[in-house]
Every structure is written in structure tokens, then in C-alpha cells.
Amino acid sequence: MSQAPSAEQQARNDRFERVWGNLPGWGTLSAVNHTTVGLRFLITGLIFFLVGGLLAMLIRTQLALPEQEIIGADLYNQLFTMHGTVMMFLFAIPVLEGAAMYLIPKMIGARDLVFPRLSALGYFCYLFGGLIILSSLFLQIAPDSGWFMYTPLSSREFSPGMGSDFWLLGITFVEISAISAGVELAVSILRSRAPGMSLQRMPLFSWYILAMALMIIFGFPPLILGSVLLELERAAGWVFFAVEGGGDPLLWQHLFWLFGHPEVYIIFLPAAGIVSTLIPVFAGRPIIGYRWVVLAIIMMGFVSFGLWVHHMFTVGIPQMAQAFFSVASMLVAIPTAIQIFVWLATLWAGKVRFHLPMLWIMGFLIVFVCGGLTGVMLALVPFNWQVHDTHFVVAHMHYVLVGGMLFPLVAGLYYWLPHVSGRMPSDSMGRWGFWLFFIGFNMTFLLMHLTGLLGMPRRVYTYEAGLGWGWLNLLSSVGGFVMAIGVATVILDIVLHFRFGRKASPNPWQADTLEWAIPMPVNAYNFASIPEIRSRHPLWDQPELMRSIPAGEHGLSQIEDGRRDTIGSDAVTGEAREVMHLPTNSWEPLITAAVLAGLCLSLLLKTYLLAILFAVLALVACLRWSWVNGLHPRIAPRDRTGDLPLHSRTTDGPGRWGMIVTLMADGTLFASLLFGWLYLWPVAPDWQMPEQSPLSVWGLLGSGLVLAGALGLWWRQVQGAVSVGGLLLVTVVGLAHCVALVLTAIEAGLGPGDSAHDSILAVVLAYLIFHSGLTTLLTGLQALRVRQGYTSQALPYELRVLHPLWGYTVVVYWISIVVFLALPAAFGGGA
Structure with a gap:
């Protein structure tokens, strides 16, 4: 048993608990601590697992004997659709994300994930989205087209009820949770490891979760896009998958399996991380071939994105494509075999x-x-x-x-x-x-x-x-x-x-990883002091950490100004770079998720005026969140225990990394949209490319030049003296670009209900208007924050967070002009 803490240690622990602990009673719903949020994911996922298991038992009961009529055909289709949906979307990935959220900070020597409120938002989106999906079953209008929702079976003609809409909107809502977890985990692993924990010393479980998080970033957007397009086709009559309008139902299969096959490895990688963590502990020796396992993880992450077509071998794809994806499907056995042989060798040698x-x-x-x-x-x-x-x-x-x-x-x-x-x-x-x-x-x-x-x-x-x-x-x-x-x-x-x-005694399994240096049951802040790591196996090679961490003998052993602090480190070397001050308990995640749930329900009920109201409320909630979550100049400029600056006094803090990783997911969504255009153009049997593009070339070029001018003005603000007037000028120029783009879209007179060509152009224009408008709005918000003293030349952090979004907005705009205007003109259609 562990020794009782001294009076000094107990007093320090009490101070930490007051700062890091959850609020009592109903206030616990405002908790953002990763331990609480991770456990909520795990418990909620277990409940969904039991629901999915009950559906499976009903299916097996029906199939136990031939010619049974216990369950009719319609209800059976709903049951097997919901079984697959619950197990794949509401159990497997969320539970593994929850386990990762719970464990990663403890394994890498951090006190929390770097975006705690984002984790809480992800949980509530997951909970509300899952309840919306399951409610369709209790209302007897569950989807019945299979958990893969193939078109045209899931289209309005063959699924006229609301079942497919529940699936499409509910799953899209749940995917917000997955993307937020991917961003959270990737940035936390890269930027908040304990000092000295370089990539070469990182626990293998962290490598697996990092790969999983990045695969979520690149793997989930195709399904989000596919769900949005199919819902637009069902609700608004736009054409994407209907052959008679120039679409192709196989486009849905491509978008779904671009997500679906990486998802298999997104599920497998965290589980394999558990195996790679437990086997060395119970074998009593370090894992054999650490670098080989890391190489296998990276290889599996890359190769898994090249396998989606092996789910489509029977749909009539060309033989050359079949041969390529067949070889790729067998190639993925190599990194899998590497891991299995490493595990067996470690067991053999221990x-x-x-x-x-x-x-x-x-x-x-x-x-x-x-x-x-x-x-x-x-x-x-x-x-x-x-x-x-x-x-x-x-x-x-x-x-x-x-x-x-x-x-x-x-x-x-x-x-x-x-x-x-x-x-x-x-x-x-x-x-x-x-x-x-x-x-x-x-x-x-x-x-x-x-x-x-x-x-x-x-x-x-x-x-x-x-x-x-x-x-x-x-x-x-x-x-x-x-x-x-x-x-x-x-x-x-x-x-x-x-x-x-x-x-349980301290470190009951004689493990080597840092999470076992924390008292049990675990506290709210993980580490009373954050140690320097000198080994891949800190508790085996530095056994004194079991005593010195609770005793406060390492970094950040005191609470400064009531802040929640953890150490930010270099992404590669693990060298300490800054002190990250993290948000505390907040109702903002719950409020934002509830408003988004209202938006989802209003779209389901087709009350579009109410949907517009909820969309405005969601925007207000997000803007208020960004305002109150901002960094205040009254925070002490340096931590009193050392010379590390606060991350808000730097230009490369976690917010900038979070923006870049989020834009990677956004870019994947945009790339999926480009894929849809370039796929339908040569493949769809009834695709029609007009002789002249309905879009005004000069209008788009002029609007693009205005956007480029706004970027130039923004760059001057980032590089030079920050001023309210300068940011307002950028906002005005950005607003002019948005107005010009909207007018161009109106003048085009697109008919998205008539052709897939016009439908995709309409989605592209909406995408561009949204990003330009969002970037302009956030710039105007920055002008207000400069006026209030939250942002300045001495506090440029927030401008650096917004900077990648400006670059991304300009780049995707000009890529769109090239792909949707220049290419059709060059190959005999369009402008």
C-alpha cells in the first residue's frame, strides 16, 4: 500500500483539487477534465454496445431456424441496419476515443488534453447524435438500407420515410465528435509530452493513438461529405447519385469506403496499442523491435487509405483497378504481420x-x-x-x-x-x-x-x-x-x-509507463509535479518517480494564479517550450452541442425556418465560446516556477497546431468534393457538361483578386503593427469578396435539381462562401479583441492561430477556379 501523504503534500493536493476538480451536483455537466470526459465516453459506449448486442440477439433468434416469422422483413432490415450502425459508429470508435482521452495525458506526463472544452463538446455531440439515431428505432422509423446506406436503396425513391434522414443527419452529428477527438489527441500527443519524452521515447500506445487520430482527420470527411450530399438529394432534390440527372450511385460507395476501410484500422490501431502496452508488462521485458512496430504503424496508416475499392470488386470496376486494389489489400498484411511477430517474440523472450x-x-x-x-x-x-x-x-x-x-x-x-x-x-x-x-x-x-x-x-x-x-x-x-x-x-x-x-497496491502489474505513478483512484490533475523523462520505460528505469512525482519534486509543483497548467514541449525532441494554461469547467460545450442537436432535429422535421434560427444560435454560441475562451492579458506573463513563457505569449502554441490539424480535415473534405467532380465527369453515364460555364469567369477572377488583396492586408497585420483600423480594413475587403461571390452565385442561375453538374457547382460555391464569410467574421472579431486589449503586437497569439485559415481560404478558392472553370474549358466544356 502507498504511504499516507505528508501534511505539506496533502495541502498541495487540496489546492490542486480545488483548481482541477469538477463542480458539485449538476455542475459536473460543465466538467472538461479528460478523465471525466474519457470515462463518460466509455460508459456511454458500453450502453450503446448493450443496445447493439440486444439487436444482434434478435437477429440470431430470427435466423436460428428456417422459415421463421418472429421478425418480419421490414423490422429485420431495421434491426440489422441499426446493429451495424450502433456497433460501428456509436460503440467501437467512441469507446476507443474515450480510452485514448483517459490514458494519453497520463501516459505522456500531462495534466490534461490541450483543448479540454473541445473534448467535452465532442462527448455531448456523440451523446445527442446517438440518441437521435436510436430514437428512430423506438419511433419505428429506423433506417432499413443497411449500415452502409448504399444508393439508390437509401435514396428518396426507395426509402421515402425519415429513416435514412435519421441516419444521415445523426451520423454527421456524431462525426463532429470523432473529428474533434482526432484534433484533440493529435495535438496533445505532439505538443504536451513531459520534458525529455522525445518521439523515440514515446510509449507505443501514444504512437498508435497518434496514427488513429490522423487517420480520423483524413478518413472521416469523405463520409461527412457523402452524408451531406445524399441528404441534399433526399431533402432538396439536388442530384448527386441519381443516374438520370448525371449522377452515379457508385459515387456513394466510393465516398463511403474511402471512410469505411480506414475505419477498420482506426478501430484496430488503438486495440493493437493496448496489446503492445500489455505484452511487455506481463512478459517482464521491453518489447522487441520498438522501431519496427512504429514503422508498421506508419505503414498501416498509409496503406489503409489505398484499399477502399476491395469492397467494390463486384460492382463492375475495370480489371486493372481490381488487380491494383487486390495487391494493395494483400500488402497491408505486411505491417500487421510485423506487429504479430514482434508480440510473439516478446512473449517468447520473456x-x-x-x-x-x-x-x-x-x-x-x-x-x-x-x-x-x-x-x-x-x-x-x-x-x-x-x-x-x-x-x-x-x-x-x-x-x-x-x-x-x-x-x-x-x-x-x-x-x-x-x-x-x-x-x-x-x-x-x-x-x-x-x-x-x-x-x-x-x-x-x-x-x-x-x-x-x-x-x-x-x-x-x-x-x-x-x-x-x-x-x-x-x-x-x-x-x-x-x-x-x-x-x-x-x-x-x-x-x-x-x-x-x-x-490495489501501487503499480500492481509492475508496469513501465507513467500512468501508474499516479495515486489510485486517480485524481483530477494526474501529476502533482511533471517529471523529466529519460527512458522509454520510465517506471522501470526511473523507479524513484513513484515517490518524487507525488512529493512535488519536479516541474509545475505549485498552482499559479489559480490556473490549470501543463508543460508544452517540442513536437520532436520533447524539450520543454512553454507552460500551457488550459480552460477550466464551462457550460459552453453543453450549450453548443444542445443548439447543434436542435439544428439537427429541425432539419429532420423539415422545419427550415427553425433550422435557420438554430443555425444562427449555433453561430452565436461558437462566437461566444471563442470570446470567453480567449486569452486574457491579466494572466501573469511568466510562470513563477521557471523561465518558460505562457503559451499565449508565443506565436506557435497549441491553438495554431489545432487550427492546422483542423484544416487538414477540412482540406480532405474539399478533396473529396473534387474527387466527386472528377469522378462523375468521365464516369457518370448521363453527365452533361454545358458548352459554356454558367459561372461568370470575370466575376470569379475579380472576386479572387479581392480575396488575395485581403490576404495581403492581413499579412501586413500579422507581420507589422497590429491595429483596430488595419483589421477592420481587412474585414471590409473580405466582406466585399463575400458579396461579390454571392452575387456571382445568384447570377449563375444554377439548377441543382436538374443536373449533377449544377449541384456540385452549387455545393462548391456554398463551401467557398462559408469559408470566406467565416474568415472575414473572425477577422472582425479580432479587431474587437485588439480594441479590448486581448490581442496586440505584444500578444500576437490569436492572430497566428487565425493566419492558417486565411491562407487555406485563398488556396481553395483558386484551386476551385482551376478545377471547376479552367479544366472544363481546356477539355472542351465550361468557359
């Missing part, structure tokens, strides 16, 4: 202790390898053609996703449970849970490989007797209920352990 978490890791190794082997089989085009729409694919997907994610997640849950409760899990009851789950899982999905090879199609609600599938389906259904009992046993074990588990 002295393995088979505690309960290790049992789940072994189950992962068995199940995931089997799933990987069937994945290589599916990468072969002729075999894929035979089994593509059968239960073989369903079985493969569950082996990869459940084996690759759920087994490590439960292992990690048992491993880090003492962090939350201060108690150890039950070894005996936990083993019962494992074996029930492991046996039930393999009974369910191993047999589904056989039903698939025997020809049983997926997405069917019943089947005839005498086809040879009946006994296999019955055993699969029995296995599903055994697996459900295993899940219930694990949950019961975790609940009971909070009351009956034995007290």
Missing part, C-alpha cells in the same frame, strides 16, 4: 505472467490471426466474387473487428481498472467471462464461414428448409447467447469489483 488481462490478449491473437487469413482470401478477386454477398464476409468482419478490437479492449479494461476504482479485478469470475465469450464467439462466427461457403446470402431475414443451413444457424444462434452470457458475466464482475475487489 517470462509471461498469465493474469486475467493476458488471457484476453491470447484470445485476441488467436481470433485476429484467423480473421486476417480470411481477409487475405477476400483480397483475391475470384474468391471475393464467389463469397462477397454471403455470410462468409459477415464472419470475416466480426473476426477482424471483434477479435481485433473487443478482446484487447476488455484486456485493457481489466488492466487499467485499478486506476478508476483502486481495486483489483476478480481473477476467477473474469476467467469465466472470458471462456464463455471466447467459446460463444467462435461458435457463432466460425460456423458462419461455413454457411457462407454453402451459399447463404447476408441481409436475408429467413431461408428455406432443406438447404443445409439450418443446423449451422441453430448452433450459431446458441453460440450468440453463450457469448451474451459471457458479456453479462464480465459486466457483473466489473460492477461487483467496485464493492468487493481487494485494494
Whole structure:
């Protein structure tokens, strides 16, 4: 057991708790602390998992015997659509994001994530979006087109109800949460590590989460764009996927799987990070091949974006494309194999202790390898053609996703449970849970490989007797209920352990990572002092940290001016660069998420005047947030414990990094829009390019020159003396550009309801107007902040945060002119 803190330590801990703790009662809803937000993600994700599991049990009950009518065809389609949607969008990714939010600051020696209020906003968007999606099921108007929502099945003609709208708007709302988590985690890992923790000393789990966060940034925008386009087609009659208007339903598949296949690795990478963290601990030695694992992580992140078409081998794509994506699909086995061999080598070279978490890791190794082997089989085009729409694919997907994610997640849950409760899990009851789950899982999905090879199609609600599938389906259904009992046993074990588990000793697993130097149950601020790191395995190579961190013998051991402080470090070397002062508890995330939920519901109900009102309220909420979240000049200019400047007195703080990473996601959305244009132009059978572009070339060029002039004036403000008049001049010139762009759009007389050509041009113009307007508005806001003394030549931080947005706005504007005007003119159409 740990020693009781001295009176001095207790007094310091009390001061830290007063600054970092959550407000009591209902005030806890204003909490932004990463520990609280991370646990909320985990608990909410578990509830959604139970809902998804219940839907799965209903499906297996229906399929247990041939020709059953327990569930009708329409309800069955809703159930399997919602099962996939809940498990993929409301459980797998949010739970892993929650685990990452909880663990990353503790592992890298930080007190919180760098944008705490963004994390809280992400949670509430996730919660409200998930409730909106699930409400469709209780209202009996759930989507029934599959969790992949293929067009034209999900289009208005074949899905005339509100089910598809619930999916499209709800998922887009949830994706705000995922993007915010990606930005939060990427910037936090790069810029808030403890001093001395260079990239080469970073825990492997942090490498996995960094890759996951960046993949979210680049992988989720295509789905967001696809959802927006399909909702515009359904609600407003615009044309993107309808062949008769010049669209193509395969465009939806491309946009969906540009997200969908990287998502598999977004799910796998954090789980693999848990495996790479636990295996060295229970093997009692450092992982073999650290650099090889990092290389495999990077390789997997890149290669995963080149595999999306292997979900489309049966839709009629050219044979050359099939060959390319088949090879790419097999290539991804290389980084996967590297990690598996590293894990096995580490186990072989160590002295393995088979505690309960290790049992789940072994189950992962068995199940995931089997799933990987069937994945290589599916990468072969002729075999894929035979089994593509059968239960073989369903079985493969569950082996990869459940084996690759759920087994490590439960292992990690048992491993880090003492962090939350201060108690150890039950070894005996936990083993019962494992074996029930492991046996039930393999009974369910191993047999589904056989039903698939025997020809049983997926997405069917019943089947005839005498086809040879009946006994296999019955055993699969029995296995599903055994697996459900295993899940219930694990949950019961975790609940009971909070009351009956034995007290945990400090660092009960003899782990090597920093999170175990924190007292258990964990406090609100993680580290009473932030140490300097000299090793990849700080608790093995610097065991004194277990005593010296709580004793306050390292950096930032005192609370200054009631601020929430952590150390900001260099992205590569880990050298301490500044003291980051972080926002405290706030109602702004909850208010903003609630207003956005109102916007989503008003769009669902097609009350567009109310939607406009909520859009205005959302803008006001965001602007107020940016104002009160701004940096105040009355904050002491330097931290009293050292010479590190506050990040608000620098020009390269976390806000600038957050803006750049956000623009990477924004740029991916824009690139997806360009992809849609360049895809439909040569591929869509009824695409029509007018002889002359409906857009005024001179109007767009003139507006672009005005925008370039605004950028030049902005650059003078950033580089020279900051003034209210100068920023107002930039705002006026930017406003003139916006007005000219709006007039050009009106004069074009586009018919988005008539052709895909005009629909895409309308979306592009809306995109450009939005970014130009937002940039201009924020510049005007900066003029007000200069007047109030929040921004000045001595405090240029906020201008540097806004600077990348100005550059991005100008660049995408001129790229749009080239792609949507110059290219059609050069190839025989348009201007």
C-alpha cells in the first residue's frame, strides 16, 4: 500500500483539487477534465454496445431456424441496419476515443488534453447524435438500407420515410465528435509530452493513438461529405447519385469506403496499442523491435487509405483497378504481420505472467490471426466474387473487428481498472467471462464461414428448409447467447469489483509507463509535479518517480494564479517550450452541442425556418465560446516556477497546431468534393457538361483578386503593427469578396435539381462562401479583441492561430477556379 501523504503534500493536493476538480451536483455537466470526459465516453459506449448486442440477439433468434416469422422483413432490415450502425459508429470508435482521452495525458506526463472544452463538446455531440439515431428505432422509423446506406436503396425513391434522414443527419452529428477527438489527441500527443519524452521515447500506445487520430482527420470527411450530399438529394432534390440527372450511385460507395476501410484500422490501431502496452508488462521485458512496430504503424496508416475499392470488386470496376486494389489489400498484411511477430517474440523472450488481462490478449491473437487469413482470401478477386454477398464476409468482419478490437479492449479494461476504482479485478469470475465469450464467439462466427461457403446470402431475414443451413444457424444462434452470457458475466464482475475487489497496491502489474505513478483512484490533475523523462520505460528505469512525482519534486509543483497548467514541449525532441494554461469547467460545450442537436432535429422535421434560427444560435454560441475562451492579458506573463513563457505569449502554441490539424480535415473534405467532380465527369453515364460555364469567369477572377488583396492586408497585420483600423480594413475587403461571390452565385442561375453538374457547382460555391464569410467574421472579431486589449503586437497569439485559415481560404478558392472553370474549358466544356 502507498504511504499516507505528508501534511505539506496533502495541502498541495487540496489546492490542486480545488483548481482541477469538477463542480458539485449538476455542475459536473460543465466538467472538461479528460478523465471525466474519457470515462463518460466509455460508459456511454458500453450502453450503446448493450443496445447493439440486444439487436444482434434478435437477429440470431430470427435466423436460428428456417422459415421463421418472429421478425418480419421490414423490422429485420431495421434491426440489422441499426446493429451495424450502433456497433460501428456509436460503440467501437467512441469507446476507443474515450480510452485514448483517459490514458494519453497520463501516459505522456500531462495534466490534461490541450483543448479540454473541445473534448467535452465532442462527448455531448456523440451523446445527442446517438440518441437521435436510436430514437428512430423506438419511433419505428429506423433506417432499413443497411449500415452502409448504399444508393439508390437509401435514396428518396426507395426509402421515402425519415429513416435514412435519421441516419444521415445523426451520423454527421456524431462525426463532429470523432473529428474533434482526432484534433484533440493529435495535438496533445505532439505538443504536451513531459520534458525529455522525445518521439523515440514515446510509449507505443501514444504512437498508435497518434496514427488513429490522423487517420480520423483524413478518413472521416469523405463520409461527412457523402452524408451531406445524399441528404441534399433526399431533402432538396439536388442530384448527386441519381443516374438520370448525371449522377452515379457508385459515387456513394466510393465516398463511403474511402471512410469505411480506414475505419477498420482506426478501430484496430488503438486495440493493437493496448496489446503492445500489455505484452511487455506481463512478459517482464521491453518489447522487441520498438522501431519496427512504429514503422508498421506508419505503414498501416498509409496503406489503409489505398484499399477502399476491395469492397467494390463486384460492382463492375475495370480489371486493372481490381488487380491494383487486390495487391494493395494483400500488402497491408505486411505491417500487421510485423506487429504479430514482434508480440510473439516478446512473449517468447520473456517470462509471461498469465493474469486475467493476458488471457484476453491470447484470445485476441488467436481470433485476429484467423480473421486476417480470411481477409487475405477476400483480397483475391475470384474468391471475393464467389463469397462477397454471403455470410462468409459477415464472419470475416466480426473476426477482424471483434477479435481485433473487443478482446484487447476488455484486456485493457481489466488492466487499467485499478486506476478508476483502486481495486483489483476478480481473477476467477473474469476467467469465466472470458471462456464463455471466447467459446460463444467462435461458435457463432466460425460456423458462419461455413454457411457462407454453402451459399447463404447476408441481409436475408429467413431461408428455406432443406438447404443445409439450418443446423449451422441453430448452433450459431446458441453460440450468440453463450457469448451474451459471457458479456453479462464480465459486466457483473466489473460492477461487483467496485464493492468487493481487494485494494490495489501501487503499480500492481509492475508496469513501465507513467500512468501508474499516479495515486489510485486517480485524481483530477494526474501529476502533482511533471517529471523529466529519460527512458522509454520510465517506471522501470526511473523507479524513484513513484515517490518524487507525488512529493512535488519536479516541474509545475505549485498552482499559479489559480490556473490549470501543463508543460508544452517540442513536437520532436520533447524539450520543454512553454507552460500551457488550459480552460477550466464551462457550460459552453453543453450549450453548443444542445443548439447543434436542435439544428439537427429541425432539419429532420423539415422545419427550415427553425433550422435557420438554430443555425444562427449555433453561430452565436461558437462566437461566444471563442470570446470567453480567449486569452486574457491579466494572466501573469511568466510562470513563477521557471523561465518558460505562457503559451499565449508565443506565436506557435497549441491553438495554431489545432487550427492546422483542423484544416487538414477540412482540406480532405474539399478533396473529396473534387474527387466527386472528377469522378462523375468521365464516369457518370448521363453527365452533361454545358458548352459554356454558367459561372461568370470575370466575376470569379475579380472576386479572387479581392480575396488575395485581403490576404495581403492581413499579412501586413500579422507581420507589422497590429491595429483596430488595419483589421477592420481587412474585414471590409473580405466582406466585399463575400458579396461579390454571392452575387456571382445568384447570377449563375444554377439548377441543382436538374443536373449533377449544377449541384456540385452549387455545393462548391456554398463551401467557398462559408469559408470566406467565416474568415472575414473572425477577422472582425479580432479587431474587437485588439480594441479590448486581448490581442496586440505584444500578444500576437490569436492572430497566428487565425493566419492558417486565411491562407487555406485563398488556396481553395483558386484551386476551385482551376478545377471547376479552367479544366472544363481546356477539355472542351465550361468557359
